[in-house]
Amino acid sequence: MRSDFTPMRIVVAGGGTAGWMAAAALAYTMGETIDLTLVESDAIGTVGVGEATIPPLVLFNRLIGISEADFMRETQATFKLGIEFENWRCEGEKYFHAFGTTGRDHWSAGFQHFWAEGNERGHSDSYSDYCLELVAAYARKFAHLPKNGLNYAYHLNATAYAAFLRRIAEKAGAKRVEGKIAQVELDGDSGDITALRLEDGQRLEGDLFLDCTGFRALLIEGALHVGYDDWSHYLPCDRAIAVQTELSGPPVPYTRAIAHDAGWQWRIPLQHRGGNGIVYCSRYLSQDAARERLMSTLEGKPISEPRAIPFTAGARRKQWHRNCVAIGLAGGFLEPLESTSIHLIQRAVVRLMRMMPAGQVSERDIAEFNDQQLTDMIQVRDFLILHYNATDRRDSPFWRQCATMDIPDTLRQKIELFRETGRVFRKNEEIFAENSWVQVMLGQGIKPRNHHPIAKKMSDAELSRFLSSLRENITKTVAALPSHEDYVAQFCGSK
Ligand code: FAD
Incomplete structure (x- = not known):
């Protein structure tokens, strides 16, 4: 490192999943360009939940050099191929939101268009029959397949994951301080945070502060008062x-x-x-x-x-304000229906790494970060609302409220476009891709009135061959997979 370079002093407040994911990733990737201290309080503890994840966590773990087998062993993890939703459209019905793709897309149209054309010509298979992850999940089978052939995430023990990340962070040079934050000190002129004062009198000075104090949001809200957008009129569970x-x-x-x-x-x-x-x-x-x-x-x-x-569904009005970035529950909360919170932490950490200040914090970086973070949260919010709003359930006041509530225009457009044309577009690096939306919209009972005309170009024989070859491949692949239970045991070395 250049001798005239002064490392940026980063103070992470809080050592839950958010604090330790941030600390491990920053310490591991930024090396001596930062001087990182994390403060946490054993007496306060962590929220202690957060066990289901989505596939990009595999990449995050790779980014910070984690051996997957060690991770699986230490966090008692299992593999996850998706989520089964029971009783959402109506009582007694279920559908599956699987990771990965369903069927095979064409450049002009998603697989749902070809499947719908098949349906019109008498093929009675359901859309989900063409999803490898789903068929493997119900067969309770799993293995790592080449080229991400089987997309997966994990179920994990959140407390053990934080402890695991702590070891990585400390090995990469992060310091941990035990103690309760009693006061957040602000600079009288700029309003920036200058230090955290702990109950035992210690003072932690920093250039950049990450608020990972969970629902308490001690820095971003307690000291900087950025405000909270309450979304409980869309997501009433609290x-x-x-x-x-x-x-x-x-x-x-x-x-x-x-x-x-x-x-x-x-x-x-x-x-x-x-x-x-x-x-x-x-x-x-x-x-x-x-x-x-x-x-x-x-x-x-x-x-x-x-x-x-x-909890209250919603988002902090600014996720980055002055020299403070809120990550995790401190930045907002969306219920765990699609297992997105840990992923939102990952997105925030990687985003911060991309926008790491070189000295002075740039207002442009702050504006960009806040815009991208909010976009992420709104997109997840809309996806969650879909599960509640597009339902046939009217059997309780709760479901009647959900089914008849006003929904955001962004979501209305997505639903109506799908209903009219079968199309879904992924915008702004959206977390959930076309196939996720299609599975949930079909599962919740939204049936497109039309599909792409290109599917009609196929002759009956071509379409039948195409559909049956997809299903044969899935059947063959799943038949060759070991059971999930055996694979986990063997992968973790316990068998
Ligand atoms: P916390 O775990 O609350 O950590 C806060 C940290 O701040 C702790 O270390 C605490 O000691 C410290 N702290 C607080 N105040 C002080 C102080 N004064 N001084 C010093 N330290 C302090 N996410 C998923 O991705 N998948 C799921 O399946 C999922 N399920 C969930 C279910 C529920 C019911 C809830 C509520 C959340 C769920 N989440 C899930 C979200 C997930 O749990 C959180 O996003 C994740 O655990 C991150 O939490 P955190 O680190 O922000 O906060």
């Missing part, structure tokens, strides 16, 4: 209760999201236990009733005390 259980059978390679009359429940299978929870709207369900519902529907014996977590 409480969760989480509990861990023994496994009731071999872990399946998918998350389950089971709707009930005032929200939904999750089931996340790890290697050694299950993660369970109920998400609900407190206007329609009391905490006692939610707890009773959760505990009475568990599939394994509980091994932890149920823990209630209140």
Whole structure:
């Protein structure tokens, strides 16, 4: 490093998943160009949930040099191929949002257009029959396939993941301080944060501060008062209760999201236990009733005390303000229906790395960062609203509210475009691609009235050959896969 270069002093406030993901990635990639200190409080602890992820986490782990087998062992992780949604369109029905692609796209049109043409000509298969990840998930099979042949994410133990990341961060030079932040000191002129004062009197000075203090948002809100956009009129669920259980059978390679009359429940299978929870709207369900519902529907014996977590869907008005960047729950929260929070942390960390200040913080960087972050959150928000709004359920006040609520114009356009033409476009590096939207829209009962005319160009024989070759490939590939349970055990070296 150049001898006249002064490392930027970065202080990370908070050591949950957000704090340690940021610390590990920054320390590992930025080396001696930064001087990083993380402060966390064992007495306060972390939110302790956040166990289902989406595929880009595989890349994040690679970026910071993590061995996948070590990671799987240490976090008791399983592989995840998607999410099964039960009772969302109507009670008794289910559909699957799988990772990866369904069928094969053409440059002009997604696979749904060819599948719809097939349907018109008498092929009765469902769209999901053409998705390898889905067929593998229901067969409870898994293996790493070349060229990302099987797209996957993980179910993981969030506390163990933070501890694992801590080791990587510390090895790469990050310092950890134990203590409670008592005061955030601001510069009288600029309003920038100058230091964090801890209860024991320690003072941590920095140039850049990352607020990873969770829902408390001590820096970005407590000290800088940026404000919060409340989105609960779109996403009315505002409480969760989480509990861990023994496994009731071999872990399946998918998350389950089971709707009930005032929200939904999750089931996340790890290697050694299950993660369970109920998400609900407190206007329609009391905490006692939610707890009773959760505990009475568990599939394994509980091994932890149920823990209630209140939240408000929404986003901090600025994720980066002055010399403070909010990452994780401090920046906002969208319920875990599509397992997006850890991914939003990843996006924020990578974005910050791309916009790392060279000395003075640039207002242009701040504006760009905030714009991109907000776009991410709005896109995820819209995708979540889709699950609630496009439903046939009218069996409770909660569902009647969801089905009839006003939805954002951005989402309305997406739904109506799909309904009229079968088309979905991915804009601004959107997290969820065409296939995700198509699966959820079809699953929630939105049926396109039309499809791309190019599919009509195929003769009956060509179309049949095309569709059946896709299905044959899937059947052959899945038949050759080992069981998910055996593969995890063998991959982690325990068999
Ligand atoms: P926290 O885990 O709360 O960490 C905050 C840190 O700040 C802690 O270290 C704490 O000690 C520290 N701190 C706070 N105040 C002080 C202080 N005064 N002094 C010193 N330190 C302090 N995400 C997913 O991707 N998938 C999921 O399946 C998923 N499920 C979820 C289910 C629920 C019910 C909830 C609420 C969230 C879920 N999430 C999920 C989100 C996920 O849990 C969080 O995004 C993730 O854990 C990051 O949390 P965090 O690090 O921002 O906050």
